[in-house]
Amino acid sequence: MADIFSATVIVATLSSGIRLAVPLLLASLGEAFGQRSGVLNLGVDGIMLLGAFGGYFTTLKTQSPWLGLAVGLGVGLVLGLLSSVISVSLLAEQGISGIGVYLFGLGMSDLLFQKLVGTPLPAASFQKSPIPFLSEIPVVGDLFFNHSIPIYLAFLAIPVSTVIINRTRFGMNIRAVGENPEAADSQGISVTRVRYAAVTIGGILAGAAGAVLAIGLGIFQQNLTNAQGFIAIALVYFGAWRPLGVMAGSLVYGMVSAVVLLLKTRGIIPLGASDLAAMIPAVITVLALVVAARRFRAPTALTKPFIRGG
Amino acid sequence: MTQLLEMRDIVKRFPGVLANDRVNFDLRAGEVHTLLGENGAGKSTLMKILYGLYQPDEGELLIEGAPTRITSPIDAINHGIGMVHQHFMLVPSLTVTENVAMGTVSKRGRMNLRQVSDRVRELSESHGLAVDPDAYIWQLSVGERQRVEIIKALYRDVKLLVLDEPTAVLTPGEVDHLFTILRQMAGAGRGLVFISHKLHEVLALSDRITVLRLGRVMGEVEAQDATREMLASMMVGRPVRLAPDKPAMEPGGARLTIRNLNVMGDRGLPALQDLSLTVREGEILGIAGVSGNGQRELAETIAGLRKPESGTVEVDGADITGQKPSTVRAAGLAYVPEERQRDGAIGAFSVSENMILVNHRHPPMSRRGFLRNGEIRQRSRQLVDEFSVATPGLDVPASNLSGGNLQKLILARELSGSPSVLLASQPTRGVDIGAAEYIHDRLIEQRGSKSVAILLISEDLDEILGLADRIAVIYEGRIVGEVSAEDADRQGIGLMMAGVSSEDA
Numbered sequence: 001m002a003d004i005f006s007a008t009v010i011v012a013t014l015s016s017g018i019r020l021a022v023p024l025l026l027a028s029l030g031e032a033f034g035q036r037s038g039v040l041n042l043g044v045d046g047i048m049l050l051g052a053f054g055g056y057f058t059t060l061k062t063q064s065p066w067l068g069l070a071v072g073l074g075v076g077l078v079l080g081l082l083s084s085v086i087s088v089s090l091l092a093e094q095g096i097s098g099i100g101v102y103l104f105g106l107g108m109s110d111l112l113f114q115k116l117v118g119t120p121l122p123a124a125s126f127q128k129s130p131i132p133f134l135s136e137i138p139v140v141g142d143l144f145f146n147h148s149i150p151i152y153l154a155f156l157a158i159p160v161s162t163v164i165i166n167r168t169r170f171g172m173n174i175r176a177v178g179e180n181p182e183a184a185d186s187q188g189i190s191v192t193r194v195r196y197a198a199v200t201i202g203g204i205l206a207g208a209a210g211a212v213l214a215i216g217l218g219i220f221q222q223n224l225t226n227a228q229g230f231i232a233i234a235l236v237y238f239g240a241w242r243p244l245g246v247m248a249g250s251l252v253y254g255m256v257s258a259v260v261l262l263l264k265t266r267g268i269i270p271l272g273a274s275d276l277a278a279m280i281p282a283v284i285t286v287l288a289l290v291v292a293a294r295r296f297r298a299p300t301a302l303t304k305p306f307i308r309g310g
Numbered sequence: 311m312t313q314l315l316e317m318r319d320i321v322k323r324f325p326g327v328l329a330n331d332r333v334n335f336d337l338r339a340g341e342v343h344t345l346l347g348e349n350g351a352g353k354s355t356l357m358k359i360l361y362g363l364y365q366p367d368e369g370e371l372l373i374e375g376a377p378t379r380i381t382s383p384i385d386a387i388n389h390g391i392g393m394v395h396q397h398f399m400l401v402p403s404l405t406v407t408e409n410v411a412m413g414t415v416s417k418r419g420r421m422n423l424r425q426v427s428d429r430v431r432e433l434s435e436s437h438g439l440a441v442d443p444d445a446y447i448w449q450l451s452v453g454e455r456q457r458v459e460i461i462k463a464l465y466r467d468v469k470l471l472v473l474d475e476p477t478a479v480l481t482p483g484e485v486d487h488l489f490t491i492l493r494q495m496a497g498a499g500r501g502l503v504f505i506s507h508k509l510h511e512v513l514a515l516s517d518r519i520t521v522l523r524l525g526r527v528m529g530e531v532e533a534q535d536a537t538r539e540m541l542a543s544m545m546v547g548r549p550v551r552l553a554p555d556k557p558a559m560e561p562g563g564a565r566l567t568i569r570n571l572n573v574m575g576d577r578g579l580p581a582l583q584d585l586s587l588t589v590r591e592g593e594i595l596g597i598a599g600v601s602g603n604g605q606r607e608l609a610e611t612i613a614g615l616r617k618p619e620s621g622t623v624e625v626d627g628a629d630i631t632g633q634k635p636s637t638v639r640a641a642g643l644a645y646v647p648e649e650r651q652r653d654g655a656i657g658a659f660s661v662s663e664n665m666i667l668v669n670h671r672h673p674p675m676s677r678r679g680f681l682r683n684g685e686i687r688q689r690s691r692q693l694v695d696e697f698s699v700a701t702p703g704l705d706v707p708a709s710n711l712s713g714g715n716l717q718k719l720i721l722a723r724e725l726s727g728s729p730s731v732l733l734a735s736q737p738t739r740g741v742d743i744g745a746a747e748y749i750h751d752r753l754i755e756q757r758g759s760k761s762v763a764i765l766l767i768s769e770d771l772d773e774i775l776g777l778a779d780r781i782a783v784i785y786e787g788r789i790v791g792e793v794s795a796e797d798a799d800r801q802g803i804g805l806m807m808a809g810v811s812s813e814d815a
Contacts, residue, residue, distance in 0.1 A: 176404065183409075
C-alpha cells in the first residue's frame with residue numbers, strides 16, 4: 001500500500017487528474033461565455049449527455065474518434081441554438097428553462113442508447129500524442145506532454161478564450177451585453193445576436209465536453225456525466241467568470257477525482273462506500289466554491305432577458 | 311437654418327394609455343428645442359420613437375426632409391442621431407475608451423483602442439469635457455459619466471443629439487458648464503433636443519419650447535417670450551403657484567438634535583462625518599446637496615434603518631440613536647422615504663392596508679392580533695379624503711397609484727400620528743407639479759399650525775429655496791455651510807454643493 005506514494009503512481013494520478021478535468025473544463029468554459037453575456041444555461045448537463053452519446057455512437061460505427069468529436073460539436077451547436085431560442089428569443093425564465101433542456105438530454109441520450117446500441121460496447125478512443133522532446137522531460141513530460149490531442153486543445157482554449165473575451169470587439173460586446181444590455185443596444189450592438197453567439201459557443205463546448213468524456217472512456221451509459229454539467233455551472237462562479245479561474249476549478253475537481261479513483265482501486269476506500277466516495281469531488285469543489293466565491297461580482301444582467309424599451 | 315428633423319402626427323399607444331396623441335415636433339440645425347412636460351406627458355416616448363426604441367403606431371418622421379423609418383438604435387445612429395439617456399448607457403466594468411468604442415462600426419477582431427483613446431482625449435480637450443480615457447466607468451462621478459455620454463455622441467459626430475433630463479444629477483455649477491458645452495455644440499450647427507421639467511433651466515438653455523401634457527402638444531413657444539408661470543400652467547393645464555405662500559414663523563425649541571454623527575455607507579466608507587444639525591419646532595430645515603453626498607445615509611440613520619458608528623440623534627430630548635424603527639416612530643418621528651415605491655409603501659397591498667401600515671399593531675386598528683377591518687376602512691376613507699388621494703377605491707393595490715398620489719398617501723399616513731418631527735426625503739421627486747404644490751402646502755401647514763419640526767432633504771434646489779427657513783448644504787457627508795432663507799442665493803449654495811465651503815465662497 002505504501003507504493004501509492006511512489007513517483008510513478010503520483011505522476012500517473014496527477015496525469016489522470018488532468019485528463020478527468022477536461023470535460024468539466026470545456027463545459028464550464030462554454031458556460032462562462034454564456035454567463036458573461038447575461039444568460040444562465042442550466043441545460044449544460046443535458047447537452048453534454050447528448051454530445052457524449054453522439055460522439056460515442058459515431059465512434060462506435062465509424063471507428064473514428066475524430067468524427068465522433070465532430071458529431072459531439074454538432075450536437076452541441078444545435079442544442080446551443082435551441083437554448084438561445086428559449087432564453088434569448090422566447091425570454092424564458094432561465095432558472096427553469098435549462099432544466100427542461102437537461103431532462104431532454106438525459107432522457108433522449110438514454111433512449112437513443114437503448115434503441116441504437118443496447119448493451120454497452122467499447123468504442124475506439126483517442127491515441128496519446130506525446131509531444132516530441134517535451135514529453136521526454138522527466139515527470140513534467142509525463143504530466144503535461146503525454147496526452148491525446150483533444151486534451152491539449154482544451155487547455156489551449158483557455159488562453160484563446162481569455163484573449164477573445166478581453167481583447168476583441170466580440171468579447172467586449174459579450175461583456176457589455178452581460179453588464180448593461182440597454183447601453184449596448186443604444187450603441188447599436190444587437191443584444192440578441194451577441195447572446196445567441198455566446199450561448200451557442202457554450203453549447204458547442206458542452207457538446208465537445210460530452211464527446212471527449214465518452215470517447216475518452218470508450219463507453220456510454222445512462223447518465224454518463226453524473227451531473228458534471230451542474231458542477232461546471234458552479235465552477236463558473238468559482239472561477240469568477242474567467243477562463244483561468246474556470247480552469248483552476250476544473251483541475252481541483254479532476255485531481256480530487258483522480259485521487260478518489262486511486263484510493264478506490266487500491267481498496268483503501270471499501271467497495272461498499274464507493275457511491276459515497278463518488279460524491280467527494282463534488283463536495284470538495286462546492287466547498288472550495290463557498291470559500292473562494294463572493295469576492296467577485298456576477299455579470300449584472302445575468303439571468304435577465306432583454307426587452308427593448310422595457 | 312436647415313430642417314434636421316420633422317415628426318408629424320406621431321401616435322403611440324400602450325395598453326390603456328395614449329402616450330403620444332398626434333404629436334408634431336421639429337428641429338433645425340443650430341438650435342436647442344426643449345420638450346417640456348410632466349412625468350408621463352410622453353416626452354420620453356416621443357424621443358424613444360426617434361431613437362428607434364419604439365415604433366410609432368401612426369405618423370411620419372422626416373430627417374432632413376426625407377421620410378425615414380427608424381426601426382432600431384442602429385438606424386438612428388446611422389442617421390446621425392445621438393441620445394444621452396436619463397439612465398446612463400454605460401458599462402461600469404469597461405473603460406471610458408471601451409465605452410466610446412463599443413458598437414462603432416469598423417473591422418472585426420482586435421480593436422484599435424489606442425486610436426479611440428487619442429480621439430477621446432482630443433474631444434475632451436477641445437470641448438472642455440475633462441475625463442480620463444483609461445478610467446473605468448465605475449470609478450467616475452455622475453458628472454464625469456455624463457461627460458462620457460456627450461463624448462460618445464461627439465465621437466460619432468452626431469447631427470442631432472437628444473438629452474433626456476441631463477441635469478438631474480448635476481450641481482448648479484456643473485449645469486452651467488454643461489449648458490456652455492451644449493450651446494457650443496448648437497453653435498457648431500448641431501441640433502439639440504433637451505428634455506426637462508426644470509423651468510429655469512429650460513428658459514436658460516432653449517431657443518424653442520414645446521410643452522406636452524398627457525401625450526398632446528399644448529403649445530410651442532419661443533423661449534424669449536416665455537415665463538416660468540406660463541410654462542407651468544401649460545404643463546399642468548391650470549394656473550399654478552410656483553412658490554408656496556409661507557407665513558413668517560418664530561421657531562420654538564429644538565425637537566430634532568443630531569450631534570457628531572459618523573456613519574458608514576454600504577461600501578464600508580464613511581458616508582457621514584461628524585455631522586451635527588438641529589431642527590426646531592415650527593421650522594423647516596432644508597438639506598441641499600447633489601445626490602449621493604450622504605443624504606440617504608442621513609435619512610436612514612435618523613429613521614433607525616442604519617446604525618451610526620458614533621454620535622447621537624435625539625427627538626424631543628429622547629435619545630433614539632441606533633434604536634429600531636418602531637422605537638424611533640414611538641418617539642415622534644414621521645418618515646417620508648426617498649424611495650417611496652420600495653420603502654414607503656407595499657405595492658401589492660391595498661390603499662387602506664398601506665394607510666395603516668404603521669399603526670396596524672395597535673388599537674383601534676387591531677385587537678388581540680386581529681385586524682379590525684371596519685376601523686381600518688373608516689380611517690383610510692377619512693385620510694384619502696383629507697389628503698385628496700386620487701384612487702379608484704380603498705381596495706386597489708397601491709402600485710396602481712401615480713407617483714404623486716402614492717406620495718400623498720404616504721404623507722397622510724405619516725402625519726396621521728401627529729409627529730413631533732417630520733423627516734421628508736425627496737418628497738416631490740418624480741411627482742407632478744399639481745401634487746408637488748399640494749405636498750408643499752401640507753408641509754407649510756404642518757410647520758405652522760402643528761408646530762412640527764421638519765427636516766427636508768431634497769436635491770431640488772428650487773424646492774429647498776421655496777420651503778426652507780434655514781438651508782444646510784451637505785457635501786461628502788459633511789455640512790459645508792448653513793444659511794438662513796433670507797440670506798440664501800442660488801449661486802452661493804451651488805458653490806457649496808460643489809464642495810466649496812461657506813468661508814471660501
